[in-house]
Structures are given as structure tokens and as C-alpha cells.
Amino acid sequence: MDLENIKYFKGKKPTRRKFLRGALLAGGSVAASSVAATHALASSGADPAIVDKQPWDTRFGAGVDAAPYGLPSPYEVAVQRRNVPWLTADTVSSINFTPLHQLDGIITPNGLCFERHHSGVAEIDPAKYRLMINGLVERELVFTLEDLMRFPRENHVYFLECVANSGMEWNGAQMNGVQFTHGMIHNVMYTGVPLRLILEEAGIKTNASWLLVEGADAAGMTRSLPMEKALDDCLVAFKMNGEALRAEQGYPVRLVVPGWEGNMWIKWLRRIEVGDRPWHHREETSRYTDLMADGRARRFTWELDAKSVITNPSPQAPLTHGRGQTVLNGVAWSGRGTIARVDVSLDGGINWHTARLSGPSLDKSMHRFYFEFDWDGSDLLLQSRAIDSTGYVQPTKDALRAIRGKNSVYHNNGIQTWLVNPDGGVENVEVS
């Protein structure tokens, strides 16, 4: 690899650094280590007296009546969803981003799940909530929230990824932080009623083959959903991570469409129309289609391919501890099944190492991976690639561009590269 192959991020925006420091990149000595056999990880110079004689050791803290609904420690105030003001004309039709570099495991806390609204957060009175099902059904029905709670429920952990996630990276390294390159994703345990049971209750007619699913926000967000998916694994969900859906995630009821584009997971779900062909509405023609190099557009590219990213180190989470034992941390997911394996590279894709998967292996859910290695202080070019249960291997961005051109915004599941400098700072780069 040589420096010619590194495309620096373009520095169009004031928050981005303009160029790399001059050091040569070297693969370096990066053999994976097992648990350190020495006590190099302890701060042997630290004063043991700091262990006690602290204010929290000598006085009472807050009692059990202080916080009926608890919040993070004041020391964690910087752990936030963040939006990018220049990205959209208004915050009511915009996006904010999950701080992936500050999270671990596979559960995204509800307060940090990224948001994408088309008309802001609808605040719905659950007593006035209704779900209508009409069209090619035996019985047109209207359900209250309590009606829905009388159907059998299921619980599943699924990732929800906006299909525009990493979209700004199509034309090269752009955003300097994993929160912004990959933060349009969250991973949550949903409780809901299989959509199949709602459809059975209404009785679908023999010529029914598509649904129109519609939200109750001012955007009236709609998408066409093929009947086969609706009868497979979709949920009409009312809980996330144990509690009621958050308003910004569709309270009181959203559609869950596992493994498919987030825009199809209609929030504030108010109507399901059953039909015999797709509707070709605005949000599946002018948007959420894939414009190819020859000017034609792919429609209905619903499934999300396998993808992964290293969350630590990353531009917002530099290496601050210097040389020695280092934990590389990341997440992988696939809209087509489970994650079978994740490989990581420390030298921009020349050599690959098998990462260690951690936590349960769940269908269409994030999977956490780690790779422990001894850092020798030289530059690193970090990459990860996910392999899913179908055998699909996450491609390079160039491989995607070779097929789809550079007009695309959506479905960028290409391999991400982070450059780690000797000072521990991390930058978003591309190698080819």
C-alpha cells in the first residue's frame, strides 16, 4: 500500500480536518495477543489512597425516591444523539445519529436511538389511537390500542437501519465520526403482534398481494409492502426494550419490517390498505430508489445487505492509552440472517484476522465483535468486513461503485476505513 491509494476526506465542511499528518503508513507489528501476561494494564504509579477518601465514600447519596424514571450520570452528558444542521433545510424533516462510538453490547438504549422524521415527532394520545385495515379484506376493521393488546405477541431483537446510512460516503470519505458515517441504526427488542394475525383477523381476499402501510404524522408517510413479507416476520409493535415505544419511534404503534429499509417501518401506524399491486407513492419513487450510472433507477430494493463498522477506535474515540494492549470494537448486521463471521484488518485490507463475536447470535440483529491486539504505536488502517449466514461477504465501496456508479445515496454497505495516527488520533479515509 502506498500513500497514493489513500483518498483523504474532502474537507468541505468546517468541522473536518483538512489533511493527514505526514507519517508513512506501516502495517506494523499487530499480532493479536491473548490476555496480557504482565501487569502492564494497571496504573502501577497511581496512589492507592485515591481508592478511598473520596467524597462519595463519606456522605449519603440520593435516595430511592429521587428519580422515578432514571437518567444517565451527569458525567455522561456528552453521550447524545447528534444532528448535522447543514444536512437538511429543517429539523422536522431530518435525521440525528446514534453515538455508536459510546455504546457497547447490542442493545441501543431508547434515549439514544437515532431519529428520522418527515414532519417531526407526532405526539399521539394513545386513547385516541386507531389502526384501520381496509381494501381487499373480508371485513374492514378499526382497532384501538387495547384491541391490539389482545392478540398473541412476540419478542425479537432487530436492527433498524436507515437505507441512507453511510450514504454521504458514496463519493469518498466525508464525515469524521462513526456516529455520522454509520449512526442511522439502532438495535432494539420489540414486543408486538405478528402482522399476519391482524391480516387474518380482517380476512385477506384471494387476489390480495400488496399492502399500503400509512403513518399518522403530518407527512402521512406511506410505503407499499409485499404480502409475502407481511405474512412472514413483520410485527405491529408497541414496546421497545421493554417499555412503550418512544414518541420519536412511533408511539404508540409502529410497523417492524425486519432486515428491510428503515423507512418501511412506518411509525405512528394508522392504516393498512390491502391491494393487488404496489402504489408507487412519493417515498418509493422520488426517494428511496437507487439511481444507476445509466440514469435508470432501481425500485423496491428493500433488503439491507450485510455490513459492519469499527466503532472504537474511530474519529470520535481516539486511542488515548498509547502503545500496548488495545481493544478493537465494532458491530455487524445483516438483513438476510445472522452474522457468521467478522474479519478485521489493521493494514487497509492486506491481512485479515477473524474477530471475536460476543453475545447472542440473533436473526437480523446487530452482533458485537472485538479484536484484541498489541499496538506498536505505528499508523493503522482499520477495516472490518461482515460475512452473514447466507455466505455473503461485505464488499469494498469500490466494488459497489463498479456496479452501481456514484449516483446512489442508499444501500452503501461498503467497507469503512479508519486511519489511526501514531498520536492515537483517528481519521476517516479510503483505500483502494
Added chain:
Amino acid sequence: MDLENIKYFKGKKPTRRKFLRGALLAGGSVAASSVAATHALASSGADPAIVDKQPWDTRFGAGVDAAPYGLPSPYEVAVQRRNVPWLTADTVSSINFTPLHQLDGIITPNGLCFERHHSGVAEIDPAKYRLMINGLVERELVFTLEDLMRFPRENHVYFLECVANSGMEWNGAQMNGVQFTHGMIHNVMYTGVPLRLILEEAGIKTNASWLLVEGADAAGMTRSLPMEKALDDCLVAFKMNGEALRAEQGYPVRLVVPGWEGNMWIKWLRRIEVGDRPWHHREETSRYTDLMADGRARRFTWELDAKSVITNPSPQAPLTHGRGQTVLNGVAWSGRGTIARVDVSLDGGINWHTARLSGPSLDKSMHRFYFEFDWDGSDLLLQSRAIDSTGYVQPTKDALRAIRGKNSVYHNNGIQTWLVNPDGGVENVEVS
């Protein structure tokens, strides 16, 4: 069954109802139904116009910059941890309770995880946090938080149950709500370093067989932990459900002791002393021991046996929809493995039905169960019993009392009974 066998809750406290309504109990017609074949579940009388023409349909909501850390919908304000003021002398050494009747799935949101403090919530500056390991080790060490983050991590979902959970029920039905009878439990995905790796880093001497684990709060909470458990599955954890531990759960670092009494999961962990015998400190002699009928006390009864409870319907969550299709909802857990099966009874333990388990089967984690049935409007006596992967069957409270007497407060994993009245109201009762 006859009324003689129903022990009414005793009404010692002003918040409890004093006696049952007079209706006779009948087993009733309680055959489990599959999904309703009719459209009985839809509100056919509802005006379809309510589906649209609502304020949220006609105006923009809040934008993506409104809530960097999101909170529940204002309509969910009643979903709270709750404490019981008469239970303890002061709220800094007290308990509040997880609202199990308002949750679903198996993840407890961090804001609703019950609290048990001995000196209130220690608020620790993570920059000043230290963990010391001393005693029978090759190297006495002090770790910063960053030092700990350089060890390999694992992710596991575990329940944490206070061993006093349901303790107030030893002498009969007392508390009128599942939040108060069973709410000293939560179920969370932890990210942390295996304690084994910390011990290996320090090098344990050959005669080492016990640890003293110590908290940094003003109570200086300590427990003796056998080395075998420490080397097995304990974690030094710094994340819960993806984000940093909450202050009330031990921020920045707590011990995770899967399947064992919650008081051993030392919060604000500051010191691990390695020794060759248990310490017999205050919190394992004066408290957290089991006083038997003959005046002797069992010590070191760490493991939590299999247990389950029906969360809906329950006294705080009555049946409001009248007769017909009904979802019975509950949770089960075992400190010895996974949940193999849950049985439910609608007639106080005369007839048992196999419940439907939902969601992943995880070691030492909650498992959600459901049982759908057609309610005919007659009285019900609801019970559940868990069977774990060792074959252990959750016992009746009377079976526990026959062995352990009535002095106990701790380790009450007996079967809970809820009486459902024809009006849908639910009461805490006992049958024998």
C-alpha cells in the same frame, strides 16, 4: 377448591383493600384459544374518522434537535419505579421497585431498573475512579477505568434479583401489586471484563480461595465471594443495555454475579481483596442470611432458584376489556440456567397449561411467557410455575414454609396467586 382455602391478604397497611368481594370462585371455562377466528377484537363501533383528522396529522412535531437524550412519551408518565415510604426508616437505605406490569419482552429499560442502596446513590467522577486488587496476589494493582477498558470484554443478558424480592409475602399475601411483590428484579445486557482476567493479571496465590468485594459508597458494602464463582462467570461491568452504567446501578463499574443474590453484585466496585477464607462481614451475618424455624441461620445461600410471576393481569393491571380473548403475560428466571418451561393455572393450581415462551432462551436471564385464553367473565385464580434447565420446579409457598418455617425474609420463590374478579379487578391472594 373452596373459599376456606383462600387466605385474604391481611390489610395491615392503609393502601391494601381489606377483603374480597363476595362472589364465589369458579374454575370457569378457560380453554386456551388460538387466534380468534372472528373479528371480535376490532372496535367495530368505532368511528373510522378518528383514524385521521387528529392534531398530529395536521402540524409538524418536534425536530431532531429537540431531545439529544430522549425520554418516554408524556402519556407514559405513570410508568415509574416506586418506593414504599413505610418500608424503611430512610430513603437512602431503601428500595424502589420495577413496574413489571407495565413492561414486556425481557429487557428492563435502564430508567426503570429497581434500586437498592445502603447509603444512597454514590456519584463517582470516572476520572477519579480506581479499582484496587490486594491480598493474596503476586502483584497488588490499581486500575483506572481506562485500564479496565483494555481487557477483553463480554456481553451477556442477566437478571439481577434482590434476594428479598417477594420477602414480604412469606407470611401471606401482603402487597397489592406485582411491582411490589416481585419488582426487585431487572434484566439487562451487561458489557464487562471477566473477573477471571483481572485476577489473572494480579496473579492469585495458590492458597487463595475467597474474595472480598467492596463498594465505594458511604456504606462500604462488602461481601465474600468464593473463588470458584469469581473464576467462572463474574464480570467487572461498565455498560448496561449498551450505555454506561447508571449511577444508581454502580457507575462507573459494578460487579456482575450471574444468578446470585443482588447484594453480591457490588456497585461502585473499588476493591477486591484476595484471601483464603470468608470474611463474615455485617451484610452476610446480620443480614442476607436465612433464619430457620429452630433459630439457626443458613449463611451463604447465594443462588437464586427458579421463579416466575404473572405480570398481566395483576392488581395494578386489571382486565379492562371484558370477556373474550385475553393475553396472560409473565416472566420467569432461574439462577441455575435457562427456563425450560412455564406452566400456568387459571384455577389456583388444579389444572395446569403449558405457557408459550417468547424471545431468546438465555442463561440466567428472564424469559417472557404468554398464555392466550378466552375469558368467560368468571373468577380466576392465576398462577405460574417455572421449570428450569436443571429440572427444578418452582414450589408453592407452603412447600417452602414446610422446610424453612416463617422467619425467612429472603429466597421466597414460591408460586404467586392473583384472584381475578368478574369485574376484571385483580387481588393478591393465597391458596393452599
